[in-house]
Amino acid sequence: MAKLIIVVDKTQDWAPYYQYDGVMTLPAYLKWSAKNKQRTRVINLCRQAQYLGTGYYCSLLAEARGHNVMPSVRAFNKFNRHEIADIAEEIPGSILSQLNKALAGETETPLVFNIYFGETAIKALKKVAAYLFEAFPVPILRVELQKKTSWQVKTLKIGSVNKLDEQEQNFFGNTLEKYSHKIWRLEPTNKKYKYDLAVLVDAKEKFPPCTPKSLELFTKAARKAAMDTEQIGAKDIHRLAEFDGLFIRETTSVNHHTFHMALKAEREGLAVIDDPNSILRCGNKVYLQTLFEQHKVPMPDGVLLFKQDEDNLERAADTLGLPLVLKIPDGSFSRGVVKVKTLTELRAQLTALFEQSAIILAQRYTFTEYDWRIGVLNGMALFACKYFMARNHWQIYKHGSAKTQSGGFTTCAISEVPSHVIDAALKACAPIGDSLYGVDIKQDGEKVYVIEVNDNPNIDDGVEDLYLGNKLYDLLVEDFIRRIELKR
Structure with missing residues (x-):
C-alpha cells in the first residue's frame, strides 16, 4: 500500500x-x-x-x-510555457457549447471559480472541470472565464490551499477525501496483511471471467499468503493508490473503463493483471494476426480486408477458399465472428461487418471438435482445457435470441498436453508480455494453429481449476506477490 x-x-x-x-x-x-x-x-x-x-x-x-x-x-x-493559451483554444466545441449553455443566465464577467481534483462546486460546469483537470492535473486549478460574444477560458492558474475561504475549504477537504481515500483510513497497529490487492469485478456482467466461487477461492489463497483482497468497481478508480496490486476480473476492452483503470494503476506503481499493454495487444485480432506473422507463430492463413478496397470478395475467396471465417478486430465470446459458405453470404457479411470496423480479418476455416485453451502466466503454462464446440454449431459459444449455449470441457494436466501445443502457446505469448493469458489453439494432427490470445482468461471453479484445485489460486497469488515485490 x-x-x-x-x-x-x-x-x-x-x-x-x-x-x-x-x-x-x-x-x-x-x-x-x-x-x-x-x-x-x-x-x-x-x-x-x-x-x-x-x-x-x-x-x-x-x-x-x-x-x-x-x-x-x-x-x-x-504553466511556465505558453501551453495554457493553446489548450484554451483547443477546447472542443461540445465543451464550449456546454459551458455557454450552463452560463446562459450569468451576467457577471469575468467569472472565477476553482477546480479541486477535477471537481467544482458549480454543478453545471462539471464536464468543463473534468476536461480542464485532464489537461492540467493539479490539486487546485483556478479558472477565469470571460464573456465577449460567448464564454471562453481566459486564464488558468495553480490555486493555493492557504487562500481558500471556509466554504472552499470544506469542498476541498471533501474532494480530497474522495480522491485520496487513504488519508482518512487509520491503519491498524497490528495489521494482519502485508499486501493489499484490488479485484475489479462487475456483478452485472453476463459472462464474467470468474465465478463467485472462484473469486472466493482466490481470496482464501491470498489471505493465507498475508494478502488482503477487496472487490472494487469502476467508480473506485480514485482509490487505486490504496492498493499494491490490481487484478482485473472483468471482461476488458480498450475503449472501456477496464483499460483506463489498468493505465492508472500502472502509473500509480501497482502490479497489474491485466496490464494495459496486454489489453491493447490482445484486444485486437488484426494486431495479433500481424504480430504472429512477424514472430512466426503458427496460425490459420489469413487476409486483411479493407473497407475501401473493391477486390475484397475475390481476394478472400481466391486466397482462402470457401467456407471461410470473418472476424471483427475486437470481438469476444464468439461475437463478431461469422462463417460464410458462399460468395453471396460473403458479400452480405462483409457489408454488415464493415459497418463496425474499417478492417476485417478473413481466415481459412478449420473444423475441430474442440479448441485447446492453455493458461499461461509469466511465460509458463498454468492450466490446460479442451473447450468443445456447442451442439450442432462450429463455435464454442452459440448465441441465440433467448439464450447463449456453450459446449462441454475437459481439464487436463499440462503433462498430458502435446508438447507442440504448449510450445505454440508460449511462443504466441512471448511478444505480448508476461501477464496472465488464455491461448486458444486448434490441433489438426501434428499441425497446430493459434487462434487468439486472451488477456483476461476465464478461471472458473470446476473448470480451469479442476486439475490443480486450490494450487491454481496459490500460484496466482504467488505471482502477484512476486510482481509487487519487484515494484518496491
Missing part, C-alpha cells in the same frame, strides 16, 4: 483539516523520503508554484525519488 504524503510550505496551511501524520513541509519530506523506501504518493500543496519555487522543487525531487506526485513536473511546465 502506498504511503500518502501531503507537502505544504507552512504547517498552518493544513490547520483547517483533519490532522494526519503524512502532512509535512518540503524539508521534512526530503528527510523522510531519504530514510523510507516504500511506495509513496505525494500531493504537492506548496504555495510557490512558479519555476524554481518550492512547489516546482517538491515535484521535481519527488519524481527523482520515484514517487508518484501531483502536480507532476510536466504539469508545472505547462
Whole structure:
C-alpha cells in the first residue's frame, strides 16, 4: 500500500483539516523520503508554484525519488510555457457549447471559480472541470472565464490551499477525501496483511471471467499468503493508490473503463493483471494476426480486408477458399465472428461487418471438435482445457435470441498436453508480455494453429481449476506477490 504524503510550505496551511501524520513541509519530506523506501504518493500543496519555487522543487525531487506526485513536473511546465493559451483554444466545441449553455443566465464577467481534483462546486460546469483537470492535473486549478460574444477560458492558474475561504475549504477537504481515500483510513497497529490487492469485478456482467466461487477461492489463497483482497468497481478508480496490486476480473476492452483503470494503476506503481499493454495487444485480432506473422507463430492463413478496397470478395475467396471465417478486430465470446459458405453470404457479411470496423480479418476455416485453451502466466503454462464446440454449431459459444449455449470441457494436466501445443502457446505469448493469458489453439494432427490470445482468461471453479484445485489460486497469488515485490 502506498504511503500518502501531503507537502505544504507552512504547517498552518493544513490547520483547517483533519490532522494526519503524512502532512509535512518540503524539508521534512526530503528527510523522510531519504530514510523510507516504500511506495509513496505525494500531493504537492506548496504555495510557490512558479519555476524554481518550492512547489516546482517538491515535484521535481519527488519524481527523482520515484514517487508518484501531483502536480507532476510536466504539469508545472505547462504553466511556465505558453501551453495554457493553446489548450484554451483547443477546447472542443461540445465543451464550449456546454459551458455557454450552463452560463446562459450569468451576467457577471469575468467569472472565477476553482477546480479541486477535477471537481467544482458549480454543478453545471462539471464536464468543463473534468476536461480542464485532464489537461492540467493539479490539486487546485483556478479558472477565469470571460464573456465577449460567448464564454471562453481566459486564464488558468495553480490555486493555493492557504487562500481558500471556509466554504472552499470544506469542498476541498471533501474532494480530497474522495480522491485520496487513504488519508482518512487509520491503519491498524497490528495489521494482519502485508499486501493489499484490488479485484475489479462487475456483478452485472453476463459472462464474467470468474465465478463467485472462484473469486472466493482466490481470496482464501491470498489471505493465507498475508494478502488482503477487496472487490472494487469502476467508480473506485480514485482509490487505486490504496492498493499494491490490481487484478482485473472483468471482461476488458480498450475503449472501456477496464483499460483506463489498468493505465492508472500502472502509473500509480501497482502490479497489474491485466496490464494495459496486454489489453491493447490482445484486444485486437488484426494486431495479433500481424504480430504472429512477424514472430512466426503458427496460425490459420489469413487476409486483411479493407473497407475501401473493391477486390475484397475475390481476394478472400481466391486466397482462402470457401467456407471461410470473418472476424471483427475486437470481438469476444464468439461475437463478431461469422462463417460464410458462399460468395453471396460473403458479400452480405462483409457489408454488415464493415459497418463496425474499417478492417476485417478473413481466415481459412478449420473444423475441430474442440479448441485447446492453455493458461499461461509469466511465460509458463498454468492450466490446460479442451473447450468443445456447442451442439450442432462450429463455435464454442452459440448465441441465440433467448439464450447463449456453450459446449462441454475437459481439464487436463499440462503433462498430458502435446508438447507442440504448449510450445505454440508460449511462443504466441512471448511478444505480448508476461501477464496472465488464455491461448486458444486448434490441433489438426501434428499441425497446430493459434487462434487468439486472451488477456483476461476465464478461471472458473470446476473448470480451469479442476486439475490443480486450490494450487491454481496459490500460484496466482504467488505471482502477484512476486510482481509487487519487484515494484518496491
